[in-house]
Amino acid sequence: MDLSYSPEEQAFQAEVRQFLADELPGDIADKVRLDTDLTKDDMERWHAILNNRGWLAQNWPAEFGGAEWSAVQRHIYDTEAADANAPRIVPFGLSMLGPVLQKFGSKEQQDHWLPRILDGTDWWCQGYSEPGAGSDLASLKTKAVRDGDHYIVNGQKTWTTLGQFANMIFCLVRTDADAKQQEGISFLLIDMDTPGVEVRPIILLDGCHEVNEVWFTDVRVPVANLVGEENKGWTYAKYLLTHERTGLGGVGFSQAGLKTVKRIAKTANHNGKPLIENPHFAARVAQVEIDLRAMATTNLRIISQAAAGEAPGLEASMLKVKGSIIRQEINDLARRAVGPYAMPFASEAVEGANDRIPDPFDAGPVAGQYFNNRKLSIFGGSNEIQRGIIAKVTMSGGGK
Amino acid sequence: MNFNLTEERQMLQDTLRRYLREQYGTARRNEILGSDTGFSPDIWAELAELGVLGALFTEDMGGFGGAGFDIAVVFEELGRAGVVEPVLDSALMGGRLLAAAGKTDLVEQVIGGALHLAVAHAEPDSRYDLDHVNTTATDNTLTGRKAVVMNAEAAEHLIISAKDGDRIALYLVDKGAAGLDIQGYPLLAGGRAAEVTLENTPGTPLGLTLGDYEATWRLALVAQCAEALGAMETATAQTQDYLMTRKQFGRPIGTFQALAHRMSDLLIELEQARSAVINAAGHVTDTDADLHLSASKNLIGRIGRLVAEEAIQMHGGIAMTQEYELAHIAKRIIMADHRFGDTDYHLERFIALSAA
Incomplete structure (x- = not known):
């Protein structure tokens, strides 16, 4: 047992901190701190800065242009980035589609799509x-119904x-209506x-616009855009869901939220x-901070396992549940505090509203x-x- | 012991419930929420016509109700329908303060729906404290700032607290008064409020003190608890419906025990909330009113959070959308905790009062 970072990890932490101090634009950090919606340009600007440093695709292998960071390095980055009010990296291309293409995509697909994720040519979303x-x-x-060299797609995400x-959007679509549920998906x-x-x-x-409906009416999609095999999409989707598992607990966000x-x-x-001297409020803050300290260590334990090559299974689900409860509790404290x-x-969404509300707490x-x-x-x-x-895993007899 | 409503109150409840069911649906409410004024003058006029505003005043004041249970009946229905019109601030608080000051003619206009009021007591750093007033009154001119004043833009008159020496007194200020500045903004759960600044603004003393404000504040607590209860009833009913109709994995999601038990817990807690409102309404003018009111507001705050969060969680994504009725209702429930003292404020008050 050793709870401290290694000298290399400490040096990396200092490097990340310095980078954020030097390179994170102040206007973007202000928006993140005040929870103001980022524009597309803000997010693209930040991606370009990270990409310039070679730190955009943190979990990708070097052969695809990635930083190939260890799980601990990624954790260090996440914590420092949250503390500095850096925007999160938009995950759809980098954390979700990228790893799927690297594992299941054709050479042509990898050569075509991966560089475009890095340089920002494509903005991906998830269907x-x-x-x-x-x-x-x-x-x-x-x-999605096959028609020569195309699929004809109809439906709604x-x-x-x-x-x-x-x-661009990566989608799960039904290509075999007769197969069992999971088996007819591409x-x-x-x-x-x-x-x-x-x-x-x-x-x-x-009042925020961050999500959408996407409708498909007779949309013609080249067969070349099928990833892997037809009707095997569920396997790829599951891989995607289990691949990006560090950061699930949102430890960095919670730490930053608690500070606020x-x-x-x-x-x-x-x-x-x-208010901080009020025993009831102070007790609420202390309680969640105690939970967060333990979860930060749980998070690091799971990261260490992942670094040792063990795929996180149950632990990922546990982190997601506990992490969301803690973050939501901190949000609840913030609204009480004001x-x-x-x-x-x-x-x-309300024009000029922010200018008219003198928020004494910033x-x-x-x-x-x-x-x-x-x-x-x-x-x-x-x-x-x-x-x-x-x-299911722990009580059906099917687990380890 | 009799827990039935009187015939008059039952009629009031039935009439108001039917009216709001017919006239205050999701589409109408979303229209009102998106409007510049934040409330509908038509709805206001109709509430007056139905006698809803009059029910908030005693016969002596020109109304035909005015007791804790009258107020609870009205606000439970307003809460059930997610009404955003400022009945609590403009009619109940403003009207009852003017009634206490003997302004019979103005109260008559309030009951008739013709007069809008705002009550400005809290200040930017007063939080929920009642006796924290820094606004000063010198020779009946007021200087200071008031925070999150409901309905300030629409009000003909504002009732404003200020310190005259060591004494906190209430003043009537006209909307056009010199040195009065009103910066309005919309509210997260609907309606509008404003930051109000006064600089040597002339006001008319109402002959009311902090004690009079506190008496009205107690009525407001009953109203706020009842409104939150009504909103919780809607949230639980909608969640029950959703659990029985939404299918995933080939069956209604309410058949999953994990959700069914949580729904049951909500129904248990909803009965607790109902009893808390009855306690508040029944004891509002008793000598130990504050103990009952703090108990009720604390319980409503705790259970409100549970109901709002669980209703959203059991619905899933659909409840996260602005246009969905439950989203609005959940916001009303949570925001009720930010008025007249929150869960912690009333817990402390309860501890202090029960130790006394």
């Missing part, structure tokens, strides 16, 4: 969920994050400029004293964030699904 296929993803109905910025790359693709915004309860809560609570007045100032609707829309982050326990396999996985 998985459908209105009737959420937790039960395998019941998806979007159809939903919850497509940042689809409004994307020019993995297809679709150009969103193709006639018949329509993106419709979904406005979330905090403490900062607000030092400024906020409660019966003539700073008191009546949680009520104003400080949304980008806290940003913390109540909006509280509502927005209810998604953490819903998306990417809800906490109910994760608990089901844990129960």
